[in-house]
Amino acid sequence: MNNRLRVLRAEHGWSQQDLADRLGVSRQSVNAIEKGRYDPSLPLAFTIADVFGLPIEAIFLREESPE
Amino acid sequence: MATKMSPAMRRYIRRLTVCMSIYVGLILAVGWLFRHAPPAGPLALGAAVLPALPILGTFWTIFRLLEEETDEYIRYMLVRQSLFATAFCLSVMTVWEFLQNYDVVPSGNGGFGAAFFWFVGLGIGGMWNAWAARRDCAPEDDDLEEAE
Numbered sequence: 570m571n572n573r574l575r576v577l578r579a580e581h582g583w584s585q586q587d588l589a590d591r592l593g594v595s596r597q598s599v600n601a602i603e604k605g606r607y608d609p610s611l612p613l614a615f616t617i618a619d620v621f622g623l624p625i626e627a628i629f630l631r632e633e634s635p636e
Numbered sequence: 637m638a639t640k641m642s643p644a645m646r647r648y649i650r651r652l653t654v655c656m657s658i659y660v661g662l663i664l665a666v667g668w669l670f671r672h673a674p675p676a677g678p679l680a681l682g683a684a685v686l687p688a689l690p691i692l693g694t695f696w697t698i699f700r701l702l703e704e705e706t707d708e709y710i711r712y713m714l715v716r717q718s719l720f721a722t723a724f725c726l727s728v729m730t731v732w733e734f735l736q737n738y739d740v741v742p743s744g745n746g747g748f749g750a751a752f753f754w755f756v757g758l759g760i761g762g763m764w765n766a767w768a769a770r771r772d773c774a775p776e777d778d779d780l781e782e783a784e
Contacts, residue, residue: 598709
């Protein structure tokens, strides 16, 4: 699953640690999700969507979807 | 593992330290007992089992950690580490048993039981996780200028 986490984070001027603090997870987790090494659970995906004020589908994209 | 230790991980370290301290105390005490005043009957059974109890406690601390860790990615890494430990232990024990079956090696395990190999596997899995943590927390990954 692809995601726009890195781009959205940059738009907000947040470091990985800033986003991790807002999500209540480790920076390691944010990095793993950004790099596509780990797909978050639905509850965490909803929390990420809430933090950015966007729907989940605006952040997480299917592999074949163009970014 | 996370660069900042989570409360669950701190509790795990505390519990593990307690279990290992009790283990060291019991293994020395029970060893002394069997060398100098060997118990018999049910007492021998009870005394011989005593050092195993903190090892069981260690398994409990690991499962508590998996239960209490709230960071799902870290929990995923810990589960993977435990599965690696299980696979490592079963592989070593399986190979060893076949070697014994065909009398290639002597019977017995030289005092190294399944738990020993499980913990060795856990250690190897822990090194793998530590490498992943260093990779995941490299400073260059947090460079906002690289983002589009």
